[in-house]
Structure formats: C-alpha cells, structure tokens
Amino acid sequence: xxxxxxxxxxxxxxxxxxxxxxxxxxxxxxxxxxxxxxxxxxxxxxxxxxxxxxxxxxxxxxxxxxxxxxxxxxxxxxxxxxxxxxxxxxxxxxxxxxxxxxxxxxxxxxxxxxxxxxxxxxxxxxxxxxxxxxxxxxxxxxxxxxxxxxxxxxxxxxxxxxxxxxxxxxxxxxxxxxxxxxxxxxxxxxxxxxxxxxxxxxxxxxxxxxxxxxxxxxxxxxxxxxxxxxxxxxxxxxxxxxxxxxxxxxxxxxxxxxxxxxxxxxxxxxxxxxxxxxxxxxxxxxxxxxxxxxxxxxxxxxxxxxxxxxxxxxxxxxxxxxxxxxxxxxxxxxxxxxxxxxxxxxxxxxxxxxxxxxxxxxxxxx
Numbered sequence: 360x361x362x363x364x365x366x367x368x369x370x371x372x373x374x375x376x377x378x379x380x381x382x383x384x385x386x387x388x389x390x391x392x393x394x395x396x397x398x399x400x401x402x403x404x405x406x407x408x409x410x411x412x413x414x415x416x417x418x419x420x421x422x423x424x425x426x427x428x429x430x431x432x433x434x435x436x437x438x439x440x441x442x443x444x445x446x447x448x449x450x451x452x453x454x455x456x457x458x459x460x461x462x463x464x465x466x467x468x469x470x471x472x473x474x475x476x477x478x479x480x481x482x483x484x485x486x487x488x489x490x491x492x493x494x495x496x497x498x499x500x501x502x503x504x505x506x507x508x509x510x511x512x513x514x515x516x517x518x519x520x521x522x523x524x525x526x527x528x529x530x531x532x533x534x535x536x537x538x539x540x541x542x543x544x545x546x547x548x549x550x551x552x553x554x555x556x557x558x559x560x561x562x563x564x565x566x567x568x569x570x571x572x573x574x575x576x577x578x579x580x581x582x583x584x585x586x587x588x589x590x591x592x593x594x595x596x597x598x599x600x601x602x603x604x605x606x607x608x609x610x611x612x613x614x615x616x617x618x619x620x621x622x623x624x625x626x627x628x629x630x631x632x633x634x635x636x637x638x639x640x641x642x643x644x645x646x647x648x649x650x651x652x653x654x655x656x657x658x659x660x661x662x663x664x665x666x667x668x669x670x671x672x673x674x675x676x677x678x679x680x681x682x683x684x685x686x687x688x689x690x691x692x693x694x695x696x697x698x699x700x701x702x703x704x705x706x707x708x709x710x711x712x713x714x715x716x717x718x719x720x721x722x723x724x725x
Contacts, residue, residue: 396422397645400441401454402434403427403632404594407667408454414661415652421645426450434460435537441637445469451646453635454653458496459542461633462709465493471643474636478651482674486702487631496631496702497654498662498669500592501685502543503608503627505578505599507587514588516612517624518547521588522562531569531577532590535719538573539592539630544719545712546628546703553714555621560722570723581606592630594667601666610685613694626695627685629670629702 401408405427412423428436438460441450445467453470455461464470476492487496504521506514515521521530533540548556569586571577577589578596582604591608599606610627614620634653636646652658659671663679670683681689688701 394422395420395645396424397451397642397649398424398426398449398640399452399454399649400426400437400450402437402456402460403454404456404667407662407665410665411653411658411661414658415649418652419648421648423649435541438463441469442467448637448640450637451640451642452649453633453637455633455635456500457539457542457630458494458633458705459545459709459712461494461635462489462705464635465489465491469638470494471636471638471640474638474643474647475634475650475654478647479654480674484672484700484702486700486705487672494633494635495654496633497672498659499629499631499672499702500539500594500667500669501610501627501629502539503591503593503596503610505581505589505591505596505606505608507581507584507605508607509605511587514609516609517614517622518559518590518611519620519622519624521590522559522566522622524566526588527566529587530563530566530589531571531580531586533574533577534570534572534725535716535723540574540590541712541716542630542708543590543628544715545708545710548715548718549704549707549711550625551622553711553718556715557718557722559622560718564722568723578604578606594669597666597668610687613687613692615694616696625699626687626692627701629684631672631702632669 408425408427412425415421416423434455434457441453441464444450453461453464470493472491472493474493475495476488479488479495483495504514504516515523535541535544547559551559569580571580574591574595575598577591578599580586581589582599593608596606596608611624613626614624634650636643636650640646656673656675659673659676660679662669663671663683668683671679687695
C-alpha cells in the first residue's frame with residue numbers, strides 16, 4: 360500500500376496539470392488576467408500570421424492566442440477541430456489560407472451568418488463574399504507550374520501540357536488530400552467534368568508523377584533535382600528563391616475560346632485567404648475587431664509587401680493588384696472572355712472535391 364501512495368499522488372498531479380493546461384483552461388486564464396483577448400485558429404504560415412497579429416495587438420492592446428497546424432495537414436486538421444468543438448467553441452475567429460475549409464465550416468453551421476460580409480467595401484469582388492456573408496476572401500496566392508530555371512527553358516503553361524509524355528518522370532505535386540492542392544483538384548473536376556479530370560490524372564500517373572507532403576516540398580524537390588516541374592503555390596516559389604534555389608514559375612495561360620481541347624486552360628487560378636467569425640464563439644466583439652483589421656487595406660498591403668507577395672482584393676489597392684497579379688489578368692487578353700471572373704467558382708469546386716479526391720486516391724494512389 361505504501362508503494363502505491365506515491366504512484367497515486369503522481370497520477371493525481373499529472374491529471375491536475377493536464378486539466379489546467381487544457382485549451383479551455385488556458386483560454387479562461389487568458390481572459391481573467393484583465394487584458395482583452397481573442398483566440399484565432401489559422402492555417403496561414405506562422406511567419407505571416409504573427410506579422411499581422413503583432414500589428415493588431417500593438418494597435419488595440421488585444422492579445423491574440425494563435426492556434427495553427429502542420430504544413431502537411433493545413434486547414435484540414437483545424438476544420439476537423441472546429442467541428443469537434445462546435446457544441447462548445449474555443450475559437451473566436453477563423454483565418455484560413457484557402458476558401459474550401461471555410462465553405463465546409465459554413466455548410467456545417469459553424470460560422471456566424473451575416474457576421475462579416477458587411478465589414479468590406481461594397482465594391483469588394485463579389486466572388487470573395489459568401490452569399491450569407493459568413494466569410495470574406497482576401498490576399499490571394501496563385502497556383503502555378505514551378506520549374507527548374509537552370510534546366511528548363513520553355514516550361515509548359517497549361518496543365519494539359521504539364522501532363523505530356525515529354526515530362527515523364529520529371530513532375531510532382533503535393534498529395535491532393537490536404538491544403539491548396541485539395542481545392543485545386545476540386546476546381547479542375549468542376550471545370551472539366553469528372554471524366555476529363557480522370558483522364559488528366561491518368562496522364563499524370565502514366566508520367567510517374569511524384570507526390571510530396573506539401574507545396575514547399577515540391578519546390579524543394581525541384582531545387583534538389585528530384586523533379587523538373589511541379590504544381591505549387593506562388594509563396595512557396597518565392598520562398599525557394601529567397602533560399603537562392605534555381606526555381607521559377609509560370610501562371611496558367613488562357614486557351615482561345617475557340618479551342619477544341621477538352622482539358623481547357625482558363626488562365627491563372629487565384630486562391631484567397633478567408634476570414635470568418637465563429638458562431639457562439641467566446642468573444643465575438645473582439646473577433647469583429649480582428650476581422651475588420653484583417654480585411655483592412657493596411658493588412659492586405661502588409662501581406663502584399665511581405666515575402667509572400669499576396670495579391671490584394673481591396674478596391675483601394677488597385678495599383679498594388681496590377682503590380683502583383685499575373686499580367687494576363689491586368690492587361691487586355693484576347694483569349695479571356697468578357698466579364699470572366701478572375702476567381703474560380705469556389706462553391707462548384709467545393710462540391711466537386713469529394714469525387715475529385717476519390718478519383719485521385721483510385722488513380723494516383725495514397
């Protein structure tokens with residue numbers, strides 16, 4: 360019995376510490392110390408999230424607790440966590456590095472309807488404001504074809520050409536189950552239709568495409584000579600260039616509206632960050648303050664001038680948009696249909712994601 364007492368005391372101490380260090384207790388302590396605070400779940404890279412949050416706290420005195428996720432499971436893991444916490448939310452504000460997890464949360468009734476759409480300029484791009492005004496998109500990145508600038512002189516500028524036999528054994532992309540690649544697959548399935556999307560996947564499979572744990576790993580693989588071409592995001596290419604890696608990228612080009620090609624290219628694919636207030640979150644007032652700050656011209660300019668070089672959505676930053684956006688979106692292009700949105704149809708793409716991922720699993724493997 361005497362031997363059991365120290366053991367039982369140890370177990371009790373561990374249990375008490377685990378309770379006190381649980382997220383709910385940490386958040387309670389943060390709110391009782393007299394300083395206003397907010398809990399932010401974000402899949403944005405830590406470097407850029409902290410850059411913005413430090414400015415917000417400096418301006419307002421409101422402390423922000425950041426909760427992030429890993430590079431490989433970005434967004435997906437946090438979305439699952441928010442769903443698990445839906446009956447007793449621990450998060451106040453959601454900042455995602457892409458739109459599809461946010462649409463998923465809106466459909467699951469986890470975001471506050473009418474919570475955020477009224478915070479932006481009436482001329483904000485209509486495709487970046489949810490119909491129920493539960494979320495708003497801002498500060499986009501683009502999906503691109505990255506390539507080895509020391510080995511490739513004429514990289515392909517369409518996904519159709521990316522999948523041609525001449526690149527066999529030399530192409531790669533991130534695993535499609537997570538991150539922006541997941542949403543990109545939904546966009547393509549919605550745009551081309553599932554049969555043609557599966558045809559494209561088969562072309563990739565036949566060309567021995569390599570799958571990596573995240574977009575940054577794709578760029579690294581190009582720099583290290585494992586592959587010559589890869590699908591990734593602009594910010595990962597810029598990061599590789601800061602490392603003095605010999606990598607560059609091209610945006611998807613526009614096919615002629617008269618083309619007979621089935622895997623038609625409709626120009627650059629822009630993916631915005633998104634922000635939303637959590638329904639029944641502990642601190643909606645401070646969440647509104649932070650959401651308004653994230654959507655301000657100041658923050659979009661901060662992200663545009665950062666090493667991420669995000670493309671702003673705010674109408675006040677048109678000159679900066681013209682500087683950072685692909686040229687095919689800022690100058691007249693005979694192949695771009697009049698009034699064609701510069702953003703994909705995110706709702707259609709979201710609905711296509713489950714079938715697209717089933718096709719990826721079946722054709723490309725895990």
